[in-house]
Amino acid sequence: MLSIVKQKSEYTFKANRNLGRHAWLRLTPAYGVKLVEKLITSVAEEAVILDPFSGTATTGLVAAEKGYRAIAFDINPFLIWLGNVKCNNYSQNHLTDLYTGVEKALEEYKCLTQQKHWTPQIFNIERWWSTNTLNFIAGLRAALVHQFGEPTEDSIYNLVWVAFCRLVIETSSAAFNHVSMSFNDTKNNFEIDYIPELFLSIFDFILKTAATRIAGSAQFIEMDARHITTLDNIKINKVITSPPYPNRISYIRELRPYMYWTKFLHEAKEAGELDWLAVGGTWGIATSRLLSWQMQEENLPQEVFSVVDKIKCSDGKNAQLLSIYVLKYFHDMHLHLSSLRSILHNDAELNYIVGNSTFFGNMVDTASLMIASMHILGYSDINLEIIRKRNCNKALYEYCISAKWFGS
Template structure:
């Protein structure tokens, strides 16, 4: 039986398919350098690029951790990707780069000669609010010593990027956080000293060496560093950033579920200097589609729909009205999310070649007792912007509410 009363929605799969989630990336070379819970898997992208060739140009307008573009590059296909978050753009380009044997050796030599001796003096650590919730003071001191060593190492910038990639892995592994839910959460420390047995800089060296070795082994894998590129920009204004004629779009935009990338990325962004305070984090999330962190929520309270950018989907305003009965903020959030999606597709059509294929991996949402059929709204927005043969495929059950699934919305752009 069909999940929804719509003949373009394929039947629901019988189980959760972890091969299509970020978990499948953890052991896949460069894909596993840093986890991001909402990420989707390389295997799914490989299924979608199977029909593409050397002459194709793929666009991912919502970069995330760079899964789409990296997978394309691994298969010899050119791909560009865009994100409004500068840390994600940095991470993606580090993954996409080709590294010379000398640069690999620089990073290995740094690790071999690393001496993390606690001097008792203070080292810089990021101005992350309530940082003691993230790391025990001794763990934080160990990370600070390691960070300073990487920052001042006499190595090339590509080698330093690899070192910082490993540092980010170590930072999150020593933090008091859990990934057992669909988003990151704090967990109770198992003892008075910290979440892992690090405590002193000297004990951190082994963990860092292990993670760096994993990064370097993947970096040694041959990859054409010219095939994939990540750009800093807004997916609602792609035409101002990119030169067009992309033949395929493969992407997974943020879902309308109030889970913020900023929330997951804050520790990395503060350590690497992309964030300085909470206000900056909120301002950045307000620019993102679906962002609600910090001041983005208060901004929502003042937001008003744009009559020139209607979301033309049957029953959409009724859905918004039902949500508003329980929460005005959530109603505004959902309305703004889909209005931003309309702006995204308006811009997208200006950079696509005629006949381009599009694949959007999206998830539905539920607010109180109101279902938001994201996949059907995307399908209708695509039709209204020149896409034909639009179909929705239900690909997996998500690890949250029983009504929530992940879909691929596909279509072909005819202009």
């Protein structure tokens, strides 16, 4: 049965690249708009929809576009900022004023390119941008700051900074031809006039898509999904989310250039701290902390410990470390599912898009292990559906776990 499952790129980030606001910035782990639309079908108009792992705001934006009220959590302040910018409504007067301000900034840019300007403390920044290109985008940033100020939490000017984030990626040497980021051997060396031309084309696209009014609303809150606090008596009717997968990919990696240039990151250790807070803990600081990590929750499914023991006893390099990583991943997901119950409405429905992984030949069946946690925590009506094949050479799939919560 599994062999006939297709990859279905329409359910991935690839299908989002031409879909209005969803196409503003790229993040590989983002799932597809069509998948969220499928899961949101037949939800009552008054329902409150939650995404506890917001990412690039796909669930929140789809829900708001469909007229629902959505709430989303993330630990990353940049993603909270981006989600709120994506789901805001902008008047035509606002958009006209923004365009006028950008034109002024581009005029000022011409006078600033020969000066030295602030650049972020990205390690080996010359790998990302050639010297000329770096000077040009730094000059443009200085002009935009002079016209609009730095990115802030509540400002229509944030549309300008989304466009700038897109610019720094499109002028970089970063390559996106596979799941993670790599770099081209030859650096892009753009002409001085190309930078404002490219920025204006990006900004035009963002203004055009921002002009469409959103019928509902979405609120993005900085919160650790393992330790959810109350939402001012708001109860959630529907959860649609895709948490990080147990594949040890750093979710901060692709976001680093955006976050440094917008000053959500200032130094490398801050990125490491965010990766440690991510479910499982994935990179840098997280690796060094895993060996001393202690469980908070002992009541995990026995199946988790069985998988962890198999990985630990394998002959793979760093098998013990990675076995702890897998344990912490399912420990964190158990904490999340436990904490989530406090904000769920009776008869709430959950939909989790998850993927399996392999470690040294040992299959980590994420869906079945999460289902085991759900049973322990009192969730009911639990079902599993295969969504798509993730890799043509390996037995890696995406699944949708659905469940109900009927109260304690």
